[in-house]
Amino acid sequence: MIGGPDQMRGSTLLAVDGVSVSLSGREVLHDVTFGIEAGEFTGLIGSNGAGKTTLLRVILGLVAATSGRVLIGGRAASRQNPLIGYVPQKIALDPDMPLRARDLVGLGLDGHRFGIPRPSAARNALIDEMLDAVDATRFADVRIGNLSGGEQQRILIAHALISRPRLLLLDEPLANLDIRSEQEVVALVSRIATDQHVAVLISAHDVNPLLPVMDRVVYVAAGRVASGTTNQVVCTEALSRLYGHQVDVIHVRDRVLVVAAREDVAVHGGRDAAVGLA
Amino acid sequence: MTELALLGPVFEPGFFSNPPVQRALMVGGVVAVVSGVVGTFTVVRGQSFAGHALADIGTAGGSAAFLLGISPLYGFVAMNLVAAGVMELIGIRRPRGRDVATGIVLGAALGLAALFLYLDTTTTSTTGATINVLFGSIFELSASMVPIITVFALTAVGVVVVLYRPLLLSSLSPDLAAARGVPLRVVGIGYLFALAIAVSLSAVTIGAILSTALLVGPAATALRLTKRTGLAMVLAATVGVAATWIGILLAYDSYYWPPTHQGWPVSFFVVTLVLVFYLAAQLPSPRRSRAPDGQPAARTA
DSSP: OOOOGGGOOTTEEEEEEEEEEEETTEEEEEEEEEEEETTOEEEEEOOTTSSHHHHHHHHTTSSOOSEEEEEETTEEOOSSOTTEEEEOSOOOOOTTOOOBHHHHHHHHHHTTSSSOOOOOHHHHHHHHHHHHHTTOGGGTTSBGGGSOHHHHHHHHHHHHHTTOOSEEEESSTTTTOOHHHHHHHHHHHHHHHHHHTOEEEEEESOSGGGTTTOSEEEEEETTEEEEEOHHHHSSHHHHHHHHTSOEEEEEETTEEEEEESSTTSOOBTHHHHHHHHO | OHHHHHHTTTSOTTTTTOHHHHHHHHHHHHHHHHHHHHHHHHHHTTOHHHHHHHHHHHHHHHHHHHHHTSOHHHHHHHHHHHHHHHHHHHOOSSHHHHHHHHHHHHHHHHHHHHHHHHHHHHHHTOSHHHHHHHHOOGGGOOTTHHHHHHHHHHHHHHHHHHHHHHHHHHHHOHHHHHHTTOOHHHHHHHHHHHHHHHHHHHHHHTOTTTHHHHHHHHHHHHHHHOSOHHHHHHHHHHHHHHHHHHHHHHHHHGGGOTTTOOOOOHHHHHHHHHHHHHHHHHSOOTTTSOOTTSSOGGGTO
16 A cells, blocks of 8 residues: 555656655655656545655656655656646735736636737637636626635636646645535536546545545655555554554544544644534 | 816926927836836735835946946946846745845945946946936936837736736745746746846836835826736736826926925925825725625625
């Protein structure tokens, strides 16, 4: 269940192979290995500071691995990778930002180019199609800063997907969302991944919202990962080995609670587990 | 004839035939357009402090140029370009690093400005230098400066037009822009250079101290009125030009005002008008309000 070289097959879309990363002399990721096949939905689970964002930044080519390698579609990670669509962690969108939702989606097509975009019917049609795909047509002309958190996530997802990537990276898209928006975003990402045959790697600190839709889990703790199917990874045995001490995985109705025996280790899924019990 | 008679109290004699006034209208208009276009991104990127700091820093260059007997504009532009480069070099990654870097450069430059302004005053035995540098000299621009100002203006607007999309993307999220291959440093420094030129241009017209008002005020007004970036830039330019032209008219007219018949400074009128436009844009409009359920009103429109 700990990902190994056996996953590095020809059809593998993303191959992370023995990647270690040190930032300012501190090892943030240690010997991380896992793979993602085309169209797969993978959850990247771990508490704050576990190394999830760093791992995503390595895949994006924004941070260089100290050792190991990352291949996307068989090629080394680099910036401006057309195979990757990216939704960064919480963007502070100012209410006065003079940008409509549809303008932000359009920047997903050509935001890196110089000059002013030329209006074209083809460009507008693509934007409308993508807005429709994320159910955002009704607020397409609203200022992005005036949208709710869940609505902004939809627009950022459309922004990431309009250039037709094969792999969608989402960094904590469920943070700061209420439970209903959380479920909506998860359902939307899952549906789009299937419709457009896009593989998804979505980071979250809680595994529960992703349980119904995940094909695989990459669990990060203190810079190390365990990967495999949900049942393989989210169990007492695997997580205890990952954390290096006793961790209990308790199933409560449709939810799981990860409980550390030691008091100094954070309890995952606390908020949602509590809701699940209510 | 009757129309002219009606306009008499508005346009005092000679307003349209006076060469310094014609020049002020033209240069003031050009500078207001540059300030509006560049200022829109200054507000969006949260760099108002950097903009104001550049204006203050530029006074060291402007006062040095005065001392050398050349146009303060050259001093402003040279000093501001150097300052923009230094600010970028010292550290612009984090907002706090940016503020600290700006503050350090600002302090050093103001010290120089104090020295040069003192020397300006003592060597020329006039206080005109200080007033010119700090509060502008739009009626005293020589005709030879007009083409130079135009070239600087086109350069600044050109940079913003070329960098338009990467600037927008990096203003929204540096990570998002970097992942798409936007060269953040190139875009950041390119924009700072455009800002340095815009601030220099408004320093020689309405003055170093007041140039922030022309940079930030019309842009902030425009952001209240439109949700489209391109349109915001056009609106900001329009508001700036309106404030500048009406300000020049009022300053000219003020020579005829009782009791003293001494002209009031243009800068005062321009800045006051910018403030009036900004406050007017803050007035609630039914179109911008939100429906009671907290959803944006446009949703139900």
